[in-house]
Amino acid sequence: MTRLVKELSRLPGIGEKTASRLAFNLLNRPRDEVIALAEALLEMKERVGLCSECFGLSDRPRCQICESEAREHDMVCVVEGPADLMAIERARSFNGVFHVLHGALAPLDGIGPDDLKMKELLARIGEPPRIRELIIATNATVEGEATALYIARMLKPLGVKTTRLARGLPAGGDLEYSDAATLAYALTGRREL
Numbered sequence: 653m654t655r656l657v658k659e660l661s662r663l664p665g666i667g668e669k670t671a672s673r674l675a676f677n678l679l680n681r682p683r684d685e686v687i688a689l690a691e692a693l694l695e696m697k698e699r700v701g702l703c704s705e706c707f708g709l710s711d712r713p714r715c716q717i718c719e720s721e722a723r724e725h726d727m728v729c730v731v732e733g734p735a736d737l738m739a740i741e742r743a744r745s746f747n748g749v750f751h752v753l754h755g756a757l758a759p760l761d762g763i764g765p766d767d768l769k770m771k772e773l774l775a776r777i778g779e780p781p782r783i784r785e786l787i788i789a790t791n792a793t794v795e796g797e798a799t800a801l802y803i804a805r806m807l808k809p810l811g812v813k814t815t816r817l818a819r820g821l822p823a824g825g826d827l828e829y830s831d832a833a834t835l836a837y838a839l840t841g842r843r844e845l
């Protein structure tokens with residue numbers, strides 16, 4: 653029990669009190685439910701990897717979005733993390749594909765372009781560019797804005813149309829917590845960088 657509480661309290665947003673409550677709840681559940689949960693955790697860890705094209709989460713070499721012929725593959729939306737990708741998918745107003753950076757530039761924390769999937773983004777765009785528009789949907793934080801600016805400068809010589817999500821997203825806010833309507837609005841009202 654102590655071990656489980658300790659492991660649960662490592663999760664974001666879960667303090668020791670919540671962890672104890674969860675542990676007691678699990679203790680009172682039927683054995684098969686607990687086994688199902690444990691198996692789901694292991695299966696996720698073993699099967700989910702990164703899509704070789706967009707670096708989103710996928711249990712196959714290429715994710716469903718990259719595989720889909722119904723999506724516009726020359727419209728690429730750049731996000732910081734897989735949770736942002738999911739938030740935009742939930743908003744159902746984007747029919748292009750994604751590129752997941754796995755972070756944002758944060759020089760003070762020692763995170764530079766080489767720590768992100770930045771080279772991969774350039775390689776994907778190609779020269780001459782194979783894409784019609786790059787939508788930068790990094791968070792409205794200092795790091796997110798710096799990352800957007802960096803990408804816009806990097807792509808300028810290539811002549812790729814680069815846009816940024818419209819304001820309306822809460823400043824300093826994380827994309828993944830924005831509701832669908834706000835995200836849809838931010839996508840429609842995107843402006844060129």
Ligand code: ZN
Pocket residue numbers: 703704705706707708714715716717718719
């Ligand atoms: Zn993909």
